[in-house]
Amino acid sequence: MKRKLETSELIFKIVSYTLLTMFAICCLYPFLYAVSSSISGRKAVEYSEVVLFPKDIQFEAFGKMFSNNMFWNAYSNTLYITLFGTIWALGYSILGAYALSKKRLLFRKTFNFFLVFTMWFSAGIVPQYLNYLNTKAVFNKVGIMDDKWLVIIAMGMAAMNVILLRNAFEGVPSEIEEAAIVDGATEFQVLSKVYIPMSKSTIATVALFFGISRWNGYFWARQMISNSNEHPLMVYIRLMLEEYTDPEVMSGWNEAFASDSVIYALIVCSIVPILVIYPFIQKYFAKGVNVGGVKE
């Protein structure tokens, strides 16, 4: 027989459901509003008749955006930076974390401190900026003219991610490694055949962290990428927002849709890819937080 709920439990349950539903609606509403506004007619958007559902549906705002080459450029730049940036950062982080996870590594504590210190203290914006300028000069000298590669190689390292990987590698039983060595595996084979397969989920989590920070990267990309053809999506969105919310620039707007719709369309387009892969990566995202409780 099911136990009858006590009054206090019932009240608590009702309160939880109500507040949760309200919070969930608040989380979702801005997105729904953005979608509706991006496909509503000019009058409806400009006179604030859109509240939740679209009105006088048009798709020209999307059409205008899609017909702009800069948009596709920005999109492909972001994909490029995300892909290669993640591979590069994940690559050296896995190799480094593997080495750090080995007790026989000399000066292990020193190397660990070297990493952790960067989480405690950062030189700040101006020194970093000067350093990136120097890096850019060096890159240009050796023939890397594309600023995207500066963003890919010189940015996005995260000591926390290395520590997550190191902890996962430390959790792999040493007997398996010994067995592999007896079978004649080299150091690199031990890593690729034993350690990586055995910590797949942590690696996926860390790859996700790297990927998301690359996809979202804005400030340094805007500072360091001088050619506007190489701007990633986030910089492009921000520049568009600055242009389209300037009343003076927008006074001559004479399209059949509101200028705001273009911004909303842009926002929708930047969220869609994340929504598509969201169901697949969600479990790793939750997991990442739980492995975040780091042990020494």
Place this chain on the structure above:
Amino acid sequence: MKAKASDYLIYDESTGTYREDPEQMVRDDVEKHYWLHVGRTIVKDWRLYVMLLPMLLVFLFWRYFPMYELLGCFKVSDEVLPVSQQLFSGFSYFKRLLVGGDSLSAEFWRALRNTFLLSFYGLCFGFPVPIILALFFNEIKSNVARSVYQVLTYLPKFMSTVVMTSLVTMLVKQGAITSNCGVISQLLAKLGFITNEVANSGLLNNPGFFRGIYQLSGIWEEAGYGSIVYFAAIIAISPTSYEAAQIDGAGKMAQMRFVVLPCILSTIVIMLITRIGSLLSIGYEKVLLLYNPNTYVTADVVSTFAQRYGLEGAAKGLATAAEMMNNIIGMLLVIGANTIARKASDVSLY
């Protein structure tokens, strides 16, 4: 460390005499040839060090080399010359910022205060929300329903800062043509919280609203995701604990007070300490994207102060000095918080 003479001798009970300790000879040998030993080990494990090298170089080049540029805040010229060739100026920039007595110094103190206040309000209002959410999630027994709620509330975390701030900007934007200000401003005006004039002038142009917008958008973005760690702690509580409490006649509030709270207290303490540790390391990107000259009074933080003077202006040494002070205090807070966490719970955060 120099070995004492007695370290070499072991008393042998069977013969009643002293003999030499062979292990100490080895230890001594190792010490004498320490660097030889280091060299041999490195040669033997050279693959490990090769694997470590790229990561060390990346961190060295782009995390430690910038620290060399910190010298700029002790040097006099702000332009052209590389740091090494500039003249030494002592602590003049620090003095200027801390006790300058002019508007610049006042602006720096304002930025420091804003940095602290933005974090502190985040601690007061943003910190409890994920805990409450986790308690609510725990009330939903159906897995499907709970997943739906969780997915919906995690969603904003996936947006980039740029997209999030763009959305916020649009939702509270100023009315340019008629009464077409942002939908949230309109809602607030209709409910009577703000007047139509304020709504039409754009909430982000009004310094009185910046902190509220900053905190609310922060909760919107972080709360759902932040609840994961508390929820994990709550579902780890054994059902028998609840049953025992029920048998003792505990109602729901009593169960919360005496079962759930003690079980998640260590998690809460750790998260709280981390939060306190990062009181001064506020993400500058969000502030930079949301603020404008109208709201400097409440919005300007030390990083954006440094960005404005150092990157947009030419006062690089001054900006470096400002941020360095902020970051050093921030580092001390983090180390302090970590030490307390280690003592309090045997869990070190780093």
